[in-house]
Amino acid sequence: MKADIVIVGGGPAGLAAAISAAKEDKSLDILILERDNELGGILNQCIHNGFGLHTFNEELTGPEYAARFEEQLDGLGIRYMLGTMVLDVSSGSVTAINSKEGVFKVNCGAVVLCMGCRERPRGALNIPGLRPAGVFTAGTAQRLVNIEGYMPGREVVILGSGDIGLIMARRMTLEGAKVKCVCELMPYSGGLKRNIVQCLDDFNIPLLLSHTVIDIKGKERVTSVVIAEVDERSKPIPGTEQEIACDTLLLSCGLIPENELSRSAGVEINPSTNGPVVNESFETSIPGVFACGNVLHVHDLVDYVSEESGRAGRSAARFVKNKATAEGPVIKIRNGNGVRYTVPSFVRVNELSDDLVIRFRSGNVYKDSYIKVLFDGETKLSRRKPIITPGEMEQVILKKEDLANTPSEILIEIAER
Amino acid sequence: MKSSYDIIIIGSGVTGCAIARELSRYECSCLVLEKDEDVCTGTSKANSGIVHAGYDAKTGSLKARMNIRGNMLMTSLCEELDIPFKRIGSLVVCTDEANRKGISELCARGIANGVPDMKILEKDEIREIEPNISDDVVCALYAPTAGIICPFRLNIALAECASQNGVDFKFNCEVTDVSKLGDEWIVETSSGSFECQAVINCAGTHADEIHNMVSDKKFHITPRRGDYMLLDRSLDGFVKHVIFPQPTAMGKGILVTPTVHGNTLVGPTAVDIESRDEAPVTADGLSKVQEGAIKNVKGLPLKQVITGFSGLRAHEDGGEFILEEAEGCKGFFDCVGIESPGLTACPAIGEYMALKIAESLSLKFKKFWNGICKDVVKPFELSEEERAALIKEHPEYGRIICRCETITEGEIIDAIRRPLGAKSLDGVKRRTRAGMGRCQGGFCSPRVMDILSRELNMPLDKVTKSGGGSKIILGRTKNEG
Numbered sequence: 040m041k042a043d044i045v046i047v048g049g050g051p052a053g054l055a056a057a058i059s060a061a062k063e064d065k066s067l068d069i070l071i072l073e074r075d076n077e078l079g080g081i082l083n084q085c086i087h088n089g090f091g092l093h094t095f096n097e098e099l100t101g102p103e104y105a106a107r108f109e110e111q112l113d114g115l116g117i118r119y120m121l122g123t124m125v126l127d128v129s130s131g132s133v134t135a136i137n138s139k140e141g142v143f144k145v146n147c148g149a150v151v152l153c154m155g156c157r158e159r160p161r162g163a164l165n166i167p168g169l170r171p172a173g174v175f176t177a178g179t180a181q182r183l184v185n186i187e188g189y190m191p192g193r194e195v196v197i198l199g200s201g202d203i204g205l206i207m208a209r210r211m212t213l214e215g216a217k218v219k220c221v222c223e224l225m226p227y228s229g230g231l232k233r234n235i236v237q238c239l240d241d242f243n244i245p246l247l248l249s250h251t252v253i254d255i256k257g258k259e260r261v262t263s264v265v266i267a268e269v270d271e272r273s274k275p276i277p278g279t280e281q282e283i284a285c286d287t288l289l290l291s292c293g294l295i296p297e298n299e300l301s302r303s304a305g306v307e308i309n310p311s312t313n314g315p316v317v318n319e320s321f322e323t324s325i326p327g328v329f330a331c332g333n334v335l336h337v338h339d340l341v342d343y344v345s346e347e348s349g350r351a352g353r354s355a356a357r358f359v360k361n362k363a364t365a366e367g368p369v370i371k372i373r374n375g376n377g378v379r380y381t382v383p384s385f386v387r388v389n390e391l392s393d394d395l396v397i398r399f400r401s402g403n404v405y406k407d408s409y410i411k412v413l414f415d416g417e418t419k420l421s422r423r424k425p426i427i428t429p430g431e432m433e434q435v436i437l438k439k440e441d442l443a444n445t446p447s448e449i450l451i452e453i454a455e456r
Numbered sequence: 457m458k459s460s461y462d463i464i465i466i467g468s469g470v471t472g473c474a475i476a477r478e479l480s481r482y483e484c485s486c487l488v489l490e491k492d493e494d495v496c497t498g499t500s501k502a503n504s505g506i507v508h509a510g511y512d513a514k515t516g517s518l519k520a521r522m523n524i525r526g527n528m529l530m531t532s533l534c535e536e537l538d539i540p541f542k543r544i545g546s547l548v549v550c551t552d553e554a555n556r557k558g559i560s561e562l563c564a565r566g567i568a569n570g571v572p573d574m575k576i577l578e579k580d581e582i583r584e585i586e587p588n589i590s591d592d593v594v595c596a597l598y599a600p601t602a603g604i605i606c607p608f609r610l611n612i613a614l615a616e617c618a619s620q621n622g623v624d625f626k627f628n629c630e631v632t633d634v635s636k637l638g639d640e641w642i643v644e645t646s647s648g649s650f651e652c653q654a655v656i657n658c659a660g661t662h663a664d665e666i667h668n669m670v671s672d673k674k675f676h677i678t679p680r681r682g683d684y685m686l687l688d689r690s691l692d693g694f695v696k697h698v699i700f701p702q703p704t705a706m707g708k709g710i711l712v713t714p715t716v717h718g719n720t721l722v723g724p725t726a727v728d729i730e731s732r733d734e735a736p737v738t739a740d741g742l743s744k745v746q747e748g749a750i751k752n753v754k755g756l757p758l759k760q761v762i763t764g765f766s767g768l769r770a771h772e773d774g775g776e777f778i779l780e781e782a783e784g785c786k787g788f789f790d791c792v793g794i795e796s797p798g799l800t801a802c803p804a805i806g807e808y809m810a811l812k813i814a815e816s817l818s819l820k821f822k823k824f825w826n827g828i829c830k831d832v833v834k835p836f837e838l839s840e841e842e843r844a845a846l847i848k849e850h851p852e853y854g855r856i857i858c859r860c861e862t863i864t865e866g867e868i869i870d871a872i873r874r875p876l877g878a879k880s881l882d883g884v885k886r887r888t889r890a891g892m893g894r895c896q897g898g899f900c901s902p903r904v905m906d907i908l909s910r911e912l913n914m915p916l917d918k919v920t921k922s923g924g925g926s927k928i929i930l931g932r933t934k935n936e937g
């Protein structure tokens with residue numbers, strides 16, 4: 040089998056990448072390989088609204104947002120195969136399996152990695168206790184409720200204040216369950232402020248910061264969990280234990296980009312994002328292999344996924360057309376104080392077609408501080424922010440002409456007052 | 457199902473199923489009773505999966521004899537029953553010059569027990585075969601006959617083979633009383649009463665309770681809990697051998713080992729507890745496991761943990777396997793105190809006990825017996841041509857259900873449909889590995905539930921994690937009525 044560009048994954052990132060690649064060059068043969076039985080990825084189970092404010096200036100649900108992109112595929116002649124799981128990626132080919140073709144290889148000019156991310160399960164969190172039924176990641180529970188129409192529980196404790204956990208606190212409440220509390224290990228929430236307000240505050244669900252689950256009870260089904268307050272080193276404080284009767288524990292404790300394929304292909308991974316190291320074109324360390332969406336770094340808003348993936352798709356299309364390796368100066372982007380990572384990690388100035396968007400997350404909560412950009416040690420940009428939290432992605436936009444002087448490095452930092 | 461048998465085995469762990477398979481060679485009717493919904497749900501489901509070489513147990517003890525014989529039998533058994541098994545060798549590591557003597561003593565005991573080809577390796581030799589060994593290592597006892605095995609498949613395959621040769625199994629059937637009526641034994645259970653000529657007590661952590669129902673010479677079992685951590689398969693090759701610390705009175709200590717499926721396993725601790733059925737993982741246990749692991753293996757990335765679990769050993773006060781007809785109870789046979797090296801010893805225990813019982817009941821061999829039993833078809837272990845042909849004929853082998861372990865729908869259907877097939881998520885997991893990977897079923901469990909519901913013709917809300925009251929969903933959402 041052959042294609043010009045193979046897109047691994049048909050979620051929001053894959054769809055946006057495919058569409059923009061096709062728009063860049065209509066003659067390209069683009070193939071999306073999707074492991075699920077429908078396109079749209081995790082958006083299909085996100086039936087709440089709030090998607091698309093930046094992209095469409097309106098509030099859509101997840102399936103509606105996905106549909107806006109899916110509708111464009113036919114018109115652009117983009118092919119897709121469902122129920123197809125990619126087993127192996129290399130520069131120039133992709134190996135996949137489905138029930139019709141068996142195991143097959145697609146030779147291609149470029150690959151765009153859009154595999155998304157997964158939730159950290161109980162086992163990875165070292166939560167003590169028994170192993171009864173009734174412990175779910177928030178996303179698994181979301182699928183059961185929103186797609187299958189079943190209730191995973193009636194009395195719920197949620198560990199972790201990631202966005203899916205917050206959304207599920209509201210969703211379970213609306214379906215008649217009692218959400219007893221949301222515990223968060225850190226002294227701040229990992230989710231969007233708007234989700235704390237709309238999903239917890241509006242329903243009087245307590246958010247217990249600096250708290251964790253220290254025991255799960257019940258041999259067959261969860262009967263209770265024990266929670267405790269933690270100290271600055273995240274260690275439970277003796278004497279603060281509370282046993283909360285419940286039949287269900289939902290976990291929303293972080294998302295991990297699914298980079299098993301990238302790793303085995305030899306793509307260089309950034310340990311801070313668990314996603315590939317990319318340049319301004321979203322190209323990984325392997326020429327012709329691009330990455331975007333949550334497999335690259337975990338986003339807070341799907342609108343940013345779509346925008347970045349559009350850039351990745353365009354870059355892949357250009358790569359297929361030009362083939363030439365870029366020459367010219369490379370600027371390194373470094374993390375300064377408070378900045379956990381940046382995407383991209385470096386910029387090839389000659390490859391920039393428009394302004395450069397650098398996205399990043401902070402490592403802590405900063406109040407009334409500045410985001411600063413330094414070119415070779417000299418402050419180029421300084422923006423005051425009332426609050427910066429790890430739960431919300433930040434960005435700086437640098438004009439192409441500003442980069443024309445090609446500093447050797449750009450440093451992004453958070454400066455406190 | 458009938459209520460009268462020649463032989464009833466209580467417990468379907470590795471010991472019970474190994475004996476059942478051996479007895480299925482003979483002309484007799486045999487029933488295995490299990491209190492849980494599946495085989496391999498007690499001690500056999502949560503252990504290190506190690507085939508021990510046999511230097512630990514006291515020379516002349518049943519533990520030592522059964523270990524050595526079990527280890528010897530394992531190669532052919534695993535071939536016959538399609539059980540993943542690798543003889544990767546073990547290292548008992550000494551990290552303190554003052555304890556070197558302990559290593560020589562262990563070696564001498566191994567030689568006396570009949571363990572072949574052992575040697576004591578010095579620091580540099582160990583480094584060569586195990587690059588990530590601790591810098592503190594002084595010397596180690598190397599035993600090449602030690603190995604790693606899939607404990608689930610070992611148990612399940614023994615049961616499947618027994619079943620295909622006519623042994624009956626009854627699940628969710630807890631034994632409440634055993635008594636003698638004339639020449640017959642009456643076994644009362646939560647689902648009716650059974651009679652038989654011989655009872656074999658393989659009840660694991662409950663074996664003393666069963667024994668004490670019939671015998672005046674009482675036993676006492678202490679459930680000994682052990683915590684483990686299972687690390688991601690991406691660490692495959694970090695250690696190449698089973699790495700033990702020097703043993704203590706509480707057991708063999710915290711080991712670090714590859715598993716047959718390419719994970720790295722660390723553990724167990726050893727803590728005596730009250731409950732015979734509940735083994736909670738503890739924070740203290742996990743931190744001891746971590747400390748123990750890094751003592752022998754440097755730089756082990758413990759952050760790559762994908763799950764923690766805990767198992768129970770059935771420690772009898774005497775610390776020895778009890779494999780005998782109970783005193784004054786003709787026809788009542790005990791397999792009590794089967795703690796480590798029970799997994800290794802099970803083929804030998806099966807052989808030893810079956811012979812005793814066959815003699816006692818004057819059983820004759822069957823004319824035809826089939827000792828071969830293949831595992832679930834695994835498309836990724838086939839050649840390209842075979843796999844293509846399989847998917848062409850059965851498209852479900854091209855549909856991936858578990859992403860992390862690359863398990864297809866075909867394998868899950870096979871695991872459910874085969875004799876003594878899976879009935880729950882954990883049953884599917886132990887037979888196929890679906891849900892055993894790094895996302896721990898986050899993606900695949902709703903899909904596996906759908907397949908179980910369809911194949912077993914039961915509503916989705918009746919599907920359980922592991923039988924009994926372990927229901928996964930608690931009803932419909934409002935709008936679904």
